[in-house]
Amino acid sequence: MKKPKLTVVGAGPGDIDLITIKAIKTLKTADVVLYDALVNEKLLEYINPKAEKIFVGKRRGCYKYKQEQINELIVARAKSYKHVVRLKGGDPFIFGRGAEEMEYAASFGLDVAVVPGISSALAVAAYQNIPLTKRGSSESFWVITGTTKEHKISRDIELAAKSNATIVVLMGMSKLPQIVKLFQAEGKHNLPVAIIQNGTTSKERIGIGTVDTIEKVVAEKALENPAIIVLGEVVKHRDLLHKVLEKETLNAALEV
Known part of the structure; x- marks a missing residue:
């Protein structure tokens, strides 16, 4: 059986052509994708068609999920579906809280990885x-x-x-x-x-x-x-x- 895994992926600044090839390859292997409000929805077409897609977007004054809920969702889905991709606008390590999510996932025994994105x-x-x-x-x-x-x-x-x-x-x-x-x-x-x-x-x-x-x-x-x-x-x-x-x-x- 595959070990539960979280991959945090940078979607780039908005233009769909500015996502990386590695990011696209990762989306095709996902079992679940949690994506943010700043992600261009056309990028969802690259996701494994069998994968579950969950919008967890956050914008000022409008929160679909709180950060604590997103962390818990990552762990729960990873243990059920195995490979969770967290798709974030820009680069996940530039004010994207990608490092925090990876630390939380690792504390529950998940494998973690990051695919850098082009920062806005x-x-x-x-x-x-x-x-x-x-x-x-x-x-x-x-x-x-x-x-x-x-x-x-x-x-x-x-x-x-x-x-x-x-x-x-x-x-x-x-x-x-x-x-x-x-x-x-x-x-x-x-x-x-x-x-x-x-x-x-x-x-x-x-x-x-x-x-x-x-x-x-x-x-x-x-x-x-x-x-x-x-x-x-x-x-x-x-x-x-x-x-x-x-x-x-x-x-x-x-x-x-």
Whole structure:
């Protein structure tokens, strides 16, 4: 008999083509799949057709299952069906609680494994032509949760605001006014900011501004979760690239 097993799988940031081949192979071997709200439902087509599919999605203010219930469900299903796959948006080790679920499962004797995914922290910005590092603009980047488990703003954002690094904030829209104040306190009023909602999907929307104007941009465009916040000089690259492309297009048209 197979030993009960949990495999935590990263589904990527939303575009179904950004899931890995290994993740697809794992889904095909699953007996049960527990999937989150941020997982593109088209990915469910890759699952073993005989597998049980359970939606355990969690979003702010809406919880299908509490985390404790998900942990218990993983163990119960693994001992009954053997191979449970926990499918999570992005990368399960980047604010995805994948490590916690694996520790819980291992404490009950389950084999555990992880299949990394492409994090929204990287891919969403890239899809909008925003590099997190760029020679002459940014030598490093921070990826920070905007909201801690106590529902407070992360103290790391205050530290990050003092640096010259690119800052990527996940789950931070509800804390945007506080984030803005922290950067204003460091004199970074004109620092470029991008907010990208539903990144890498057909519903993607973006707002570009500065620390001083981004709240107004968000209000005008009605941007909301799920979204990431990118703060840094690298945000300018998107506009620079567009200008280069427009110039090349114009030159090509004049040559015809």
